[in-house]
Amino acid sequence: MHVMPKSRVTREYMSTSPSKTQEVTTEYLGKLLADVANTRSRRAFSELFKHFAPRLQAFATRQFGNEQTAMDLVQDTMTNVWHKAHLFSPEKGSPTTWIFTIARNIRFDILRKNKHRQNDVSAEDLWPVLSEEMSDSSEDNFALDQNILMQEIGEYYNVLPDAQRIVIEQIYIQGKSQQEVSDELDIPLGTVKSRTRLALQKLKELITAHD
Amino acid sequence: MIKFHPTEELLVKYTQGELDASLCLVIGTHIDMCPVCANTVKDIEENVAAEMLNKSSRFATAEMDNMLEQIMSSSAPQTVFREPTLKEVSLEGKQFKVPPTLGRLGSRLGPWSKVPGSVWRAPVDIEGEQNINLIYMAAGAAVPEHTHRGSEATLVLNGSFADEYDRYDDGDFIYLGDSHRHSPQTAQEDCLTLAWLDAPLQFTSGVARLLNPFSSLFFR
């Protein structure tokens, strides 16, 4: 199916054994995408690349039967993952699905460019995967950041003392105001504020320490 | 309540990008209007993605490192915005809201022209061929009975029409294979549809047959 020139076969990328690869979870891939989006983490992107590039290559080779075109698809797709990771939203689907839809769009455009020269419809018009929302939907952007944040924070959550965790949950997950939390838990507003501050500080430390 | 949806087979091909851009436009516009199909497509996407990306090829290490380095030192691709350019169409003194998928291709909508039988059409120029049209039927309008050499997909954007088989309302998607004959007509209500043909239609009854040599002027 995909025949590699002999010179390239010498050292194949086989360091991840198949069983290990299969254990890569959706959550873990999502975390890697979040790291790329938030901190431009080259390490996280390398891991994503090593997971997805060989899969994209197998997919593209089946589709095109042409090794060079297949490699172009891999490179274009992963270039978009590197630059546009912030557009991934776990709400809309898994990382595998998101990356597949990018590859699907690129394939669609490649196939059409061969047939029609001008005035092509781009796949992005039909399936907007890599388009930024316009400014008036800034709430969605906010929601996206919040999601990535919550996803990361989730892992460090249990480290917090109960009193701080409860306050953080009510404010950031249930969306209550600090005053409402103060009323409901029957603790002074100043205490809510200081617990929030301490908890966020602790979370920040944990997140940056693990990066 | 939408009664008629694309088949699962069509939705799978749509998700895989295996259909014409113009048919994708009709199906995508239906999905804008139909939460049921929007959900189905989400599921299909997850399944297709898992299946398509489930096998790894053997990727030479040197080649991999090289590509990885190129990507991480590349400059960012242009930012694209997804704002629809067309929000509504006006016809015969009425305004019709346009779903976003069609709206994003709005600049490709050509001028309206009148067709016999109180019917108007405006072509949408996709890939330089004109096999997709907005078709507006005034109340009490009829398209003469016809058949198709190819297939026909019709999406009701607003209003209602009927043929020999059923009645179709907002959001309904009707896909007819070749050799299906039908004569669409409206009653008290007018109807705006997005219609896709993969070959010119053929009129089948009486005097309307005289139109056949010119049928491509009407709906294609």
Ligand SMILES: [Zn+2]
């Ligand atoms: Zn539907």
